[in-house]
Amino acid sequence: MDSLYAIILGIVEGITEFLPISSTGHLIVAGELLRGMQAHPWSKDMRDAFEVIIQGGAILAVLVYYWKDFLKIGTIGRDPTQRKLWTSVLVGCIPAVILGALFGSKIKHFLFTPSVVAWALIVGGVLIWLVESRKVTPTVHRIEEITPVKALGIGAVQCLALLWPGFSRSASSILGGMMLGLDRPAATQLSFYLGFITLGGASLLDLIKSRHVLGEIGAVNMLLGIGVSFVVAYLSIGWLLRFVSTNNFKPFAIYRVIVGVILLVLIAAGVLSNGNMA
Template sequence: MDLIELLRIFILSVVQGITEWLPISSTGHMIIIEDILPLSSSAEFKEMFMVLVQLGSIMAVVVLYFTKLNPFSRKKTSQQRKDTWFLWFKVAFASIPAGAFGLILDDYMEEYFNKPIVVAIALIVYGVAFIYIERERNAKHAQVIGNLQDLSFADAFKIGCFQALSLIPGTSRSGSTIMGGLIIGAARPVATEFSFFLGIPVMFGASFKKLVKFGLDFTQAEFIYLIFGMIVAFIVSIIVIRFLMAYIRRNDFTGFGYYRIILGAIIILSSLFKRSF
């Protein structure tokens, strides 16, 4: 086992755990980190690791929201258990667009759109959109969806359509779904929590697909890297999710919009600089 490679895995897992939940694009950050600290593992393992490390992140949501997501909890009333089942049905319904388009277009998008310039443009476009939505639309329109129970199946499906846009690298899955929630009038905590829950079937599905494609033929070192990365991503995600929920109760997403624009500009300048040499 290579300790330097383990350090690279640690850094990538920290970045993934942070950027998976903040609306700032994990892909954009991975491009920068991989340029600085490329993994020495095989291309196939690296591709699989980038997906499976997300299981650590999604388990953080399961742990933090276990009571809210558990329809069998004895602590809940009959109505609360019913509401929990309906929440899961809404998540399943909202997952249809991303699931359908993902099966058809995922490999194509990864091959032809997973390029620095595409990521940079998506970062900037969504950054501008976040600033516009927060400053213009939400400043003039009331938030009509104040809790998850108020979120209708039609609302959930609309957010799911926005999630399908995250197939374009650089858009950010959380960024797309949160933006969709804000546009339909959901309060920031509602849009953010529903984004978390939508990640559960999407990430489990993507991880299963990669496992089937890669198989279980790991070396001992690769298995250690994978488990270590998932644990790191889990711990970091716990911290980030708690931070984000506290942050949005006092602030909006404008700051993330500016951050996306700056990151997109950095990627473009970096690509131009490489071409010059």
């Protein structure tokens, strides 16, 4: 059952990490379903550590998918376009780094509950619908055109995901990008880049803190989870980029509201505990 648990959560993480639908909310639902089927063999510390581990697989998928772009980092000393791009990406990460360092543990302690996540899904879905309903012509069509000032604004909006668990980091960064003039493909690609850095750093710190339970999870389960998460996330990245090239995000808005309502119903019915998950 350990391996089955690792594979299922790896699939959930890979699908949801970069789509604007909140991996947190979906991992909660998956965990509760597995617990109901008595297929939830690990302690809370093990589950928390494993979620960080499989997040690493999704982060690796970004690196592999955009490996040619990441290799260009070596040219920033002589290529002003690359220097501007990666300066903007780093600037966009600053708000989340500062907010996470100052308030991350408190936010997780007080707000990390299923009901908070459910309302974040619903409100986020409504905001996605409203942003997509505007009649605005994007002014930025390539990620290389993003300025540090725009990136800082997008990074500030990205902090919604930190302040409100379940809002979704990808949803907040994509929304921020679209509100500041990026078209959907550019906003989505920037979200991947921001996620690679912010999630990578946060995951590394969390993994160091959780190292005492890694032996209990087991190397096979960790490799299974990372591998499944990597493959599914890689496929999800490609699918999302193709999707946004010809579609808007309204289907995700509808989906978020439905999942949020389901969570609230499960809480009200007593099927899902509303206790703190931190």
